[in-house]
Amino acid sequence: MAQAAQKTTTFVWEGTDKKGLKSKGEAVGNNASLVKAQLRKQGINPTKVKKKQESIFSNRAKKITPFDIAVFTRQMATMMKAGVPLVQSFDIVAEGLEHPALRQLVLDIKNDVAAGNSFAGALAKHPKHFDDLFCNLIDSGEKSGALETMLERVATYLEKTEQLKKKVKKAMTYPISVLVVAFIVTGILLVKVVPQFQEIFQGFGADLPAFTLMVIGISEVMQEYWYMVLIGIIVVGVSFTEAKRRSPEFSDKVDAAMLKMPIVGDILHKSAVARFARVLATTFAAGVPLVDALESVAGATGNAVFRKAVLKIRDEVSSGTQLQMSMKSTGVFPAMAVQLTAIGEESGALDDMLAKVADHYESEVDDAVDNLTALMEPLIMAVLGVLVGGLIVAMYLPIFQLGQVV
Numbered sequence: 001m002a003q004a005a006q007k008t009t010t011f012v013w014e015g016t017d018k019k020g021l022k023s024k025g026e027a028v029g030n031n032a033s034l035v036k037a038q039l040r041k042q043g044i045n046p047t048k049v050k051k052k053q054e055s056i057f058s059n060r061a062k063k064i065t066p067f068d069i070a071v072f073t074r075q076m077a078t079m080m081k082a083g084v085p086l087v088q089s090f091d092i093v094a095e096g097l098e099h100p101a102l103r104q105l106v107l108d109i110k111n112d113v114a115a116g117n118s119f120a121g122a123l124a125k126h127p128k129h130f131d132d133l134f135c136n137l138i139d140s141g142e143k144s145g146a147l148e149t150m151l152e153r154v155a156t157y158l159e160k161t162e163q164l165k166k167k168v169k170k171a172m173t174y175p176i177s178v179l180v181v182a183f184i185v186t187g188i189l190l191v192k193v194v195p196q197f198q199e200i201f202q203g204f205g206a207d208l209p210a211f212t213l214m215v216i217g218i219s220e221v222m223q224e225y226w227y228m229v230l231i232g233i234i235v236v237g238v239s240f241t242e243a244k245r246r247s248p249e250f251s252d253k254v255d256a257a258m259l260k261m262p263i264v265g266d267i268l269h270k271s272a273v274a275r276f277a278r279v280l281a282t283t284f285a286a287g288v289p290l291v292d293a294l295e296s297v298a299g300a301t302g303n304a305v306f307r308k309a310v311l312k313i314r315d316e317v318s319s320g321t322q323l324q325m326s327m328k329s330t331g332v333f334p335a336m337a338v339q340l341t342a343i344g345e346e347s348g349a350l351d352d353m354l355a356k357v358a359d360h361y362e363s364e365v366d367d368a369v370d371n372l373t374a375l376m377e378p379l380i381m382a383v384l385g386v387l388v389g390g391l392i393v394a395m396y397l398p399i400f401q402l403g404q405v406v
Helices: 032-041 056-061 066-081 086-095 100-114 119-124 132-144 147-201 210-246 248-259 264-285 290-298 304-318 323-330 335-347 350-405
Strands: 009-016 022-029 045-051
Touching: 009 032, 022 032, 032 045, 066 086, 066 100, 066 147, 086 100, 100 119, 119 132, 132 147, 132 264, 132 290, 147 210, 147 264, 147 350, 210 248, 210 350, 248 264, 248 304, 264 290, 264 304, 264 350, 290 304, 304 323, 323 335, 335 350
Parallel strands: none
Antiparallel strands: 009 022, 009 045
16 A cells, blocks of 8 residues: 555646746656645746656657666666765656656665665565666675665676677677668569569560579569468567577577577677676675575576586585686686686685676677678678679670670
8 A cells, every 4th residue: 555655657847936937847756736845845836737648659669678777777876976865866866767667667666665675675576677686786785884886886787788788789680680681672673673574585585594594483483472481481480489488408509509600609608708707706796605696697698508507617616616627627618717717716806807807808799799790791792792683683684695696
């Protein structure tokens, strides 16, 4: 009942300030009366206060993304480091957010904290946006009395992770999207353009070149069965996605195959090493025991091969083996990562060394993505030239031959 009463709404208001000048804006509150009282405290005489009408489509379109959570965490860290009390920090952060769903999420967390719950406990009520790792780190910060420091570390971890995901996504989607467009254009040419040339060729009364006949044959198949080709592509795509989601064994095999791909596999490998180092550095610096930290790291690497390797490391570390020895035995971690980890263990600065490992391999991923983009551009142009140029040559070849005969 208390939580239902505390639900907030966005209101649009109009009024006059202390100088009598008209002003308007938005405010968040439980009801119109409380919003009016809040405005009067700010020196504004409200003349109109009404609920903000939200578009149905905008509410559906704007979902809370991991990047939004990273922004929220960074803003909370800034507020806390500035000495602003926790509950007041929520109000300030929420007031500056333009994302309706995120603003409501922040206010819901604030209400839970104001009601006496811990920050970590309030976050745990929203597992869709805050995973166990996030909640555990915040809980550690609260218990140690260093919440502002922990928020800053978590914000840095989230920002670095999202940047890394963005780079890997760019490496995967850029060539695929261009090639998809190329095949769509080729399909349209085969279905719509080639038949026009075919009608012209029928009046030639001469044998067509083999290349032209082959393209015409492909065009006839596409005209007759294009819908079956389209349905087949959709069925294969959906089946692959569902199999990867429902079958852990199939998903693990796909992850292993991805690591073996040329160029892209190297990027994914370095990305997984960077995530491993970043998460482990953050959790270990937060005071989480190494074995427990490795448990959290296993699910954050983003690849089944590394998840199994980290779980193996956890088991070996729990039995007394050094971290760097366990990493080396898995065979998936580069020599540099193992060596820096060994230095960190010997010097007692494991979190700092792991952070350096993460920085190094994040930089490596950045450079690899740039190199891949530079490499793919001429390859994509070559593919486009073969597909589109080949069709054009096939269609104009009989016309060239006819011109030579004349």
